[in-house]
Amino acid sequence: MFMFSRFRQACRYHFYCTIQSSYSTFPSISRDRSRSLLSRLKVERNPERILEILRSSTLTPVAHIDRICFSVAITKLTDRKHFNGIREFIEELKTTRIDLRNEDFMCHAIIWYGQAKMLDDAIRSFEQMDELGIPRSVKSLNALLIACSVCENYKEECRIFLEFPKVYGIEPNLDTYNAAVKAFCIMGSSSSAFSLLAEMDKNFVKPDATTFGNLLTGFYIEEKLEDVGKVLKVMEQYGIKPGIDTYNIRIQSLCKLKRSEEAKALVDGMMSRGVKPNSTSYCNLIHGFCKEGNYEAAKNLLVDMRTKAIRPSANCYFVLASFLIEGGDFVSAFLVSQKSIENGWVPPYSLMTKLVKGLVSISKVDDARNIVKTIKQKFKNDDLTLII
Numbered sequence: 001m002f003m004f005s006r007f008r009q010a011c012r013y014h015f016y017c018t019i020q021s022s023y024s025t026f027p028s029i030s031r032d033r034s035r036s037l038l039s040r041l042k043v044e045r046n047p048e049r050i051l052e053i054l055r056s057s058t059l060t061p062v063a064h065i066d067r068i069c070f071s072v073a074i075t076k077l078t079d080r081k082h083f084n085g086i087r088e089f090i091e092e093l094k095t096t097r098i099d100l101r102n103e104d105f106m107c108h109a110i111i112w113y114g115q116a117k118m119l120d121d122a123i124r125s126f127e128q129m130d131e132l133g134i135p136r137s138v139k140s141l142n143a144l145l146i147a148c149s150v151c152e153n154y155k156e157e158c159r160i161f162l163e164f165p166k167v168y169g170i171e172p173n174l175d176t177y178n179a180a181v182k183a184f185c186i187m188g189s190s191s192s193a194f195s196l197l198a199e200m201d202k203n204f205v206k207p208d209a210t211t212f213g214n215l216l217t218g219f220y221i222e223e224k225l226e227d228v229g230k231v232l233k234v235m236e237q238y239g240i241k242p243g244i245d246t247y248n249i250r251i252q253s254l255c256k257l258k259r260s261e262e263a264k265a266l267v268d269g270m271m272s273r274g275v276k277p278n279s280t281s282y283c284n285l286i287h288g289f290c291k292e293g294n295y296e297a298a299k300n301l302l303v304d305m306r307t308k309a310i311r312p313s314a315n316c317y318f319v320l321a322s323f324l325i326e327g328g329d330f331v332s333a334f335l336v337s338q339k340s341i342e343n344g345w346v347p348p349y350s351l352m353t354k355l356v357k358g359l360v361s362i363s364k365v366d367d368a369r370n371i372v373k374t375i376k377q378k379f380k381n382d383d384l385t386l387i388i
Contacts, residue, residue: 033057034065041072047082051089060100061108070112078116086116090125094132103134107143114147119156122147138173141165145179157183171203178210185218190227193218197234209240213249220253242273248280255288260297263288271308279305279313286316290323298323299332302339314345322351330358334367346378 037057044050050073059066077086090109093100106129113122126144129136141164148157161180165172172180177200184193194215200207212235219227228250235242247270254263263285267277282301289298298320305312317340324333333355337347346352352375359368 030063031065034059034063034069038065038069038072041069041076044076045080047077047080047085050076051085054089055092061105067108070108071115074112074115083116083118086112086118087121090121094125101132101134103129103137103140106132106134107140110140110143110147111150114150117151119147119151119153122151123160136168136170138170138176141168141170141172142175142179145176145183149179149183154183154186158187158189172205174205174208174211177205177207178214181211181218182214185214185221188218188222190215190218190222190224194227194231207238207240209243209246212240213246216246216249217253220250220257223257242275244275244278244281247275247277248284251281252284252288255284255291258288258292260285260288260292260294264297277308277310279310279316282310283313283315283319286320287323290320293327295324295327295329295332299336302336312343314340314343317343317345318347318351321347321355325351325354325358328358330355330362330364334359334364334371337371341374346374349375 034057037053037059040053041050044053054069054073057069059069061067061070074086077083090112093105094109097105106125110122110125113119113125122144126136126140129140141160144160144164145157148154148160158180161172161176161183164170165176177196181193181196184190184196197207197211200211212231215231216228219225219231232242235246247266251263251266254260254266267281267285270277270281282305286298286301289295289301302312302316302320305316317336321333321336321340324330324336337352337355340347347355352371356368356371356375359365359371
């Protein structure tokens with residue numbers, strides 16, 4: 001049995017090598033094959049069949065579409081709680097695919113385990129790299145931190161950041177620190193995260209806009225608004241000028257705190273500082289004002305965008321229409337949806353069905369029919385004809 005197993009492994013590897021050489025010669029064929037596998041994985045529901053499809057292929061994480069195949073499979077297996085199958089498959093790849101015995105693959109394996117909420121297996125994979133003869137670097141440490149983040153186990157992420165660099169002799173880089181800052185902030189320890197700046201200086205790692213964005217988010221979550229100003233001053237000391245991403249973090253954070261008027265004042269003052277707000281800025285504001293029940297202010301933002309020559313995104317329309325429907329303002333929701341459709345963005349099917357029912361309830365049958373017509377063209381579905 002053992003000899004047969006070894007023979008089967010050898011055949012599998014030989015087949016993979018053959019495929020690899022044909023990949024370089026006929027890249028379009030390999031892409032088509034991977035797309036076919038992806039289509040099969042998307043529709044397959046049986047966990048064992050999903051694993052059979054993976055085992056019958058020679059997917060490699062090097063190729064982008066192959067990584068998508070792996071990710072789709074792991075997600076579907078996780079949804080079906082087929083954790084043993086995930087573990088067996090990944091461990092099989094480690095032992096049978098000699099071509100995958102490298103740090104890049106181990107990083108993918110660690111993140112897949114994180115995606116499956118199997119953090120213990122992700123940590124074990126990191127720790128077993130020595131016995132597999134695979135060199136370990138900051139890249140695999142960062143992959144483990146990503147796995148913790150995907151699992152939303154920020155306590156463990158903080159522990160790993162504090163302990164593993166010393167245990168394994170790894171020098172953290174900017175990505176490592178950014179992951180740690182974010183984890184500490186989510187844990188409600190923004191002050192501890194702020195102190196990491198001194199450690200970064202000591203290790204000659206310069207923080208970037210992402211570092212400070214994570215800090216700003218953390219202090220807003222903890223409602224330590226006085227510390228927000230401190231972060232902005234430290235940014236200046238490092239020569240980092242707040243850009244659109246930094247402003248959007250502040251706008252979104254203020255809106256979450258139901259301080260949308262302050263967020264609007266921040267948007268109004270951006271241009272005087274040489275930063276033009278974008279559709280994301282306004283989408284956050286629309287969401288914020290709607291959450292506070294100020295629908296008029298939210299509707300006026302679309303006008304404000306036109307005044308500033310900023311093109312609304314699909315989400316600006318979808319978010320506003322959704323809240324207007326919730327608030328029972330079906331006429332305004334219809335006008336917003338029509339504007340969205342004129343721009344080529346048909347709102348989601350579920351949103352449109354609610355709008356149709358709402359319009360019918362206030363005797364706006366003609367408007368409802370127009371929406372149904374649009375739904376039929378977009379979604380090829382005529383179920384709504386019974387509503388009218």
